[in-house]
Amino acid sequence: MKKAIAITILLATLASCSDSTYQDIETPPVITTPTTPTIPTTPTTPTTPTTPSTALTYTKDVKSIIDANCISCHQSGRSAAFRPLTTFAQVKAAVESAGLLNRIQLQSGQQGLMPQGGRMSQANIDAIVKWNTDGLKEN
Numbered sequence: 001m002k003k004a005i006a007i008t009i010l011l012a013t014l015a016s017c018s019d020s021t022y023q024d025i026e027t028p029p030v031i032t033t034p035t036t037p038t039i040p041t042t043p044t045t046p047t048t049p050t051t052p053s054t055a056l057t058y059t060k061d062v063k064s065i066i067d068a069n070c071i072s073c074h075q076s077g078r079s080a081a082f083r084p085l086t087t088f089a090q091v092k093a094a095v096e097s098a099g100l101l102n103r104i105q106l107q108s109g110q111q112g113l114m115p116q117g118g119r120m121s122q123a124n125i126d127a128i129v130k131w132n133t134d135g136l137k138e139n
């Protein structure tokens with residue numbers, strides 16, 4: 001009988017042993033810090049370099065046109081001596097207050113067209129118009 005009790009106790013002990021869970025001892029997982037995702041930067045559209053536009057000047061671009069087409073009359077002793085166009089200041093003043101730009105852009109045959117003999121080439125007219133647009137610079 002004692003033996004039976006002993007076996008029972010032993011069995012019970014074994015049973016309780018087998019109930020207990022066996023835990024593996026593992027190396028704890030290495031917790032890696034998540035890397036912050038880099039936000040891609042929006043590509044900037046490259047700016048197109050602006051071609052430096054060379055401003056037209058009286059000395060460089062206008063004087064030769066006026067000399068060739070206007071001063072035969074627009075200087076002292078000639079038919080249009082009242083409005084000389086032989087210097088930068090005079091030509092600038094004629095653009096600003098005597099309608100020079102209008103006069104040179106009239107159509108052939110229109111009253112007041114300058115030069116009186118006939119319209120200049122469009123290139124010459126455009127140059128004087130642009131000189132005005134560029135700010136009537138001397139040099």
Ligand code: HEC
Nearest residue numbers: 069070072073079080083094098099100103112114115116
């Ligand atoms: C053949 C002579 C002659 C030529 C060349 C000539 N002009 Fe005249 N211009 C005149 C006469 C004359 C007048 C005055 C009568 C008039 O207003 O139309 C005059 C008037 C002007 C006036 C008005 C002046 C004012 O104070 O009212 C301007 C501006 C002018 N001319 C610009 C020019 C320009 C610029 C050229 C050359 C592209 C030119 N002219 C070529 C004879 C000429």
